[in-house]
Amino acid sequence: MSVEQRGADTRVLVGYATAHGSTRRIAEEIRDRLISSGLPTDLLAIDAISSIRGYDALVLGSAVQNMAWLPDATTFVQRRTADLAARPVWLFSVSSVGATSSFFGPTVARVMRKMRNEPKNIAEFRRAIQPRDHRAFAGAVDEITGTLPVICSSNSSRVVTR
Numbered sequence: 001m002s003v004e005q006r007g008a009d010t011r012v013l014v015g016y017a018t019a020h021g022s023t024r025r026i027a028e029e030i031r032d033r034l035i036s037s038g039l040p041t042d043l044l045a046i047d048a049i050s051s052i053r054g055y056d057a058l059v060l061g062s063a064v065q066n067m068a069w070l071p072d073a074t075t076f077v078q079r080r081t082a083d084l085a086a087r088p089v090w091l092f093s094v095s096s097v098g099a100t101s102s103f104f105g106p107t108v109a110r111v112m113r114k115m116r117n118e119p120k121n122i123a124e125f126r127r128a129i130q131p132r133d134h135r136a137f138a139g140a141v142d143e144i145t146g147t148l149p150v151i152c153s154s155n156s157s158r159v160v161t162r
C-alpha cells in the first residue's frame with residue numbers, strides 16, 4: 001500500500017540542517033502542515049536523528065552554503081542511502097533565492113534563478129535515493145541594508161515573496 005493510501009498510519013519525519021534558523025522555520029511549517037493534513041509527523045535537526053526506523057516517509061531539508069547542502073545533511077543522506085531509497089523522500093533546499101521567494105528584489109531574483117543551478121548535492125541524491133521531489137525556498141531576512149541581506153537570525157520572520 002502506498003504512503004498516499006495509508007494516510008494516518010503513515011509516520012513522517014521532517015529533518016533539517018540550519019546555520020541561521022531559516023531552514024528550521026520552514027521545516028516547522030512543513031511539519032505543521034503535514035499534521036494538519038492528518039499525518040503524524042516528527043521534527044528533528046538532522047544531527048539529532050539516530051534512526052529512521054519507524055518512519056514511513058521523510059522530508060529532508062538543508063540550508064545552502066557555497067551552492068551545497070550543509071555537511072551534516074549531506075553526510076546524513078550519504079550514510080543512509082539504502083534506507084532512504086527504500087522510503088518516499090522529499091527534499092528541500094533553503095538559500096537566498098527560492099522558486100517564488102527571495103532576499104533580493106524581483107529583477108535580481110529573476111537573473112539569479114536563470115544563472116544558478118541546483119545545490120551540488122541534489123543531482124547525486126536524485127541518483128542515489130530517487131526523491132519524490134526537490135523544492136527550493138528562500139530563507140528569511142531580518143532587514144535589508146542597501147543591497148546586502150542581513151543573514152537571518154533564528155527569530156527572523158520576514159520572507160520576501162517575489
Ligand SMILES: Cc1cc2nc3c(=O)[nH]c(=O)nc-3n(C[C@H](O)[C@H](O)[C@H](O)COP(=O)(O)O)c2cc1C
Pocket residue numbers: 017018019020021022023024062063064065066067068094095096097138139140151152
Ligand atoms: C557562508 C554562507 C554561504 C552561502 N552560500 C550561498 C549560496 O551559495 N547560494 C545561495 O543562494 N545562498 C547562499 N547563502 C545564503 C543562505 O543559503 C541563506 O542565508 C539561507 O537562508 C540560510 O539558511 P539557514 O538560516 O537555515 O542557515 C550563504 C550564506 C552563508 C552564511
